[in-house]
Amino acid sequence: MQSHVIISTLVGSGPSKTLLPYENPATGEIKPVLVSALVNHILEDFNGRLANPLNIFFPWMLAYRTTPFDYKFHRNILTFKGFLRELLKERSQGIKKADFQEAGDMISILLEDDYYKDDHEKIIDEVIILFLAGMKTI
């Protein structure tokens, strides 16, 4: 519930109901899940990577893909980022229309901002960081 609320404030209540494929990095099983569940799984898998002794003693290794788990983890991130890219493209076209109404979600707010509006990758970064901050500080 908490992750669904946070993701809804970030991408909007409609898009948050989208189902996306999640590949379990431990078993390889692929199943469709809600966006919030996908990001939640990514977060859990991220914590799982932190527990890898190799990453604890050599933390700079976290930036690289070294195990099959890392590759599957990375594919899930790409799935989520792909979803955000599509949504940003769609939303930025919507903002240009005359009948556009303020939506209130974070990506719409940042798309209207002078600094962020032309760089969708920056918005994606902020959305992910805000999700992390929201999940781990409540």
Add this chain to the structure above:
Amino acid sequence: MLMDTVRMIRWFTKDSTLVPIFYQARESISEVLPPMFALCIFGDSLLFLNSPELLEEAYVNKNAWYTKHDIERDAVKMLVNSPITHVHSQDPAYAPMRKSLSQAFFKKKIVLMTQIIREVTLDYIK
């Protein structure tokens, strides 16, 4: 360092959804954490601030002197490239990012965001 690291791995294996640092700190320091404490994990010594006054001092009053350790960037490099949390305080990009993001939480926008929270929560309850 080894014991702190072992404790953290133990908390991770119990529940990977936790941020195990705080559970580990409670176990090794005290149930009620002091305003400031240090742990040796990730092959490094980490200082934790656990009081609003100290956080205000670091993030607001002395913000110009505070920046992030590379370990934070490395840990989430696969997830993000350069969000505000990873930009050095001295970087020219930091000020406009900070301004834009703080404006995103102005009252009018928060009201709209609260409506989304209300809608999603009601939908969930139904």
